[in-house]
Amino acid sequence: MTSDFWDSVVLITSQDEDEYGFGTGFVIYRDFNSTYLLTCAHVVRDVGGPEQVKVAGIPARAIASGTPEGFDLAVLRVEGLLDKPLLKLSGAGQPGSRWIVPGFYSNDRTKTKRLVSLEGELGSSGPIQEGGARANAWDLKIDDGSDHFLQPGYSGSPAIDRASGRVFGVVIQRQDNGKRGLAISLEALPKIWPQMPAELWEETNMVRTRLETRTAPKASPIEVFFSYADKDLDMQKELEDHLSILRRSNAISISNRRAIGAGKEWQGEIDKHLNEASIILLLVSPDFLASDYCWDVEVMRAMKRHKSGEARVIPVLLRPIEDWRGVPFSMLQPLPLNSRPVTQWGNRDEAFASIAQGIRTVVEELTQVA
Numbered sequence: 001m002t003s004d005f006w007d008s009v010v011l012i013t014s015q016d017e018d019e020y021g022f023g024t025g026f027v028i029y030r031d032f033n034s035t036y037l038l039t040c041a042h043v044v045r046d047v048g049g050p051e052q053v054k055v056a057g058i059p060a061r062a063i064a065s066g067t068p069e070g071f072d073l074a075v076l077r078v079e080g081l082l083d084k085p086l087l088k089l090s091g092a093g094q095p096g097s098r099w100i101v102p103g104f105y106s107n108d109r110t111k112t113k114r115l116v117s118l119e120g121e122l123g124s125s126g127p128i129q130e131g132g133a134r135a136n137a138w139d140l141k142i143d144d145g146s147d148h149f150l151q152p153g154y155s156g157s158p159a160i161d162r163a164s165g166r167v168f169g170v171v172i173q174r175q176d177n178g179k180r181g182l183a184i185s186l187e188a189l190p191k192i193w194p195q196m197p198a199e200l201w202e203e204t205n206m207v208r209t210r211l212e213t214r215t216a217p218k219a220s221p222i223e224v225f226f227s228y229a230d231k232d233l234d235m236q237k238e239l240e241d242h243l244s245i246l247r248r249s250n251a252i253s254i255s256n257r258r259a260i261g262a263g264k265e266w267q268g269e270i271d272k273h274l275n276e277a278s279i280i281l282l283l284v285s286p287d288f289l290a291s292d293y294c295w296d297v298e299v300m301r302a303m304k305r306h307k308s309g310e311a312r313v314i315p316v317l318l319r320p321i322e323d324w325r326g327v328p329f330s331m332l333q334p335l336p337l338n339s340r341p342v343t344q345w346g347n348r349d350e351a352f353a354s355i356a357q358g359i360r361t362v363v364e365e366l367t368q369v370a
Contacts, residue, residue, distance in 0.1 A: 021046030070130025149178030
């Protein structure tokens with residue numbers, strides 16, 4: 001079984017050379033160029049905070065977190081690690097079942113970080129509370145006669161059910177000089193990460209109704225409105241496809257002209273969504289700037305809402321235009337972040353993936369504010 005999970009477990013350290021804290025994390029999800037990992041909130045704190053995390057030597061960022069005193073979990077996102085296999089998740093453990101915990105510890109003499117697996121039997125569970133929500137935590141009993149015990153670096157390690165090979169919890173504490181430990185159940189994960197992709201739970205043994213009854217209500221999706229010229233329809237569809245994970249995870253809803261149902265008054269529906277959307281994407285091209293409707297109605301209304309703080313306007317550069325400085329949204333940071341129009345990229349999928357990543361960042365910022 002070691003070969004199944006060994007490559008999924010990684011060392012968490014700090015980008016700051018003066019910070020010596022470290023811990024363990026493991027890969028749980030991937031989209032486009034990003035890999036998502038799970039560790040402990042206190043590991044993120046100990047390495048210097050959400051912006052100082054390094055995963056397997058690569059800078060990363062904490063995008064969701066509980067508290068070290070409560071739901072001691074954190075979700076990390078890193079660009080890369082695309083070769084790392086994903087560990088399968090489970091929502092529950094069984095008392096008396098066998099478990100494996102792979103984690104890192106530091107050799108006192110050489111300071112070398114070693115990855116070593118512990119084994120034992122699952123004990124009883126009890127509640128952990130954060131705010132008004134609760135989640136179970138499991139007692140981990142390490143086998144008598146074991147050559148190794150839980151060390152501080154094991155924080156963030158996956159607690160894996162021996163029979164199923166699925167992760168049922170994350171190690172958050174060592175007890176009794178490392179002969180025992182505590183693992184928080186993964187039922188806490190959606191409580192600290194409301195935008196958690198539904199795909200994470202497709203193959204778990206957690207009953208969906210249990211999640212729905214024990215999880216705080218999720219926030220409403222953030223509405224994203226597309227403003228574009230008819231000649232750019234194909235590129236608009238491509239970008240929308242690259243936002244499908246955000247849409248499927250209920251992080252966003254998408255509004256555009258094609259989404260207007262039959263029999264509805266076209267102009268009224270456009271105005272409604274333009275006035276309600278939290279994010280407005282201006283798909284910039286020569287045809288977009290030449291469109292009287294896009295310019296006089298959608299751009300002007302979008303900029304008015306942006307200046308009043310009602311919405312975030314994001315210019316998306318599809319095709320080159322002659323003079324960027326002359327447009328009313330010239331002061332806004334466009335996507336892609338390198339300001340190179342999509343048609344000038346060698347690979348359009350890479351361009352749209354970069355744009356989708358920028359939009360995801362804004363969605364996360366707005367979600368935290370909400």
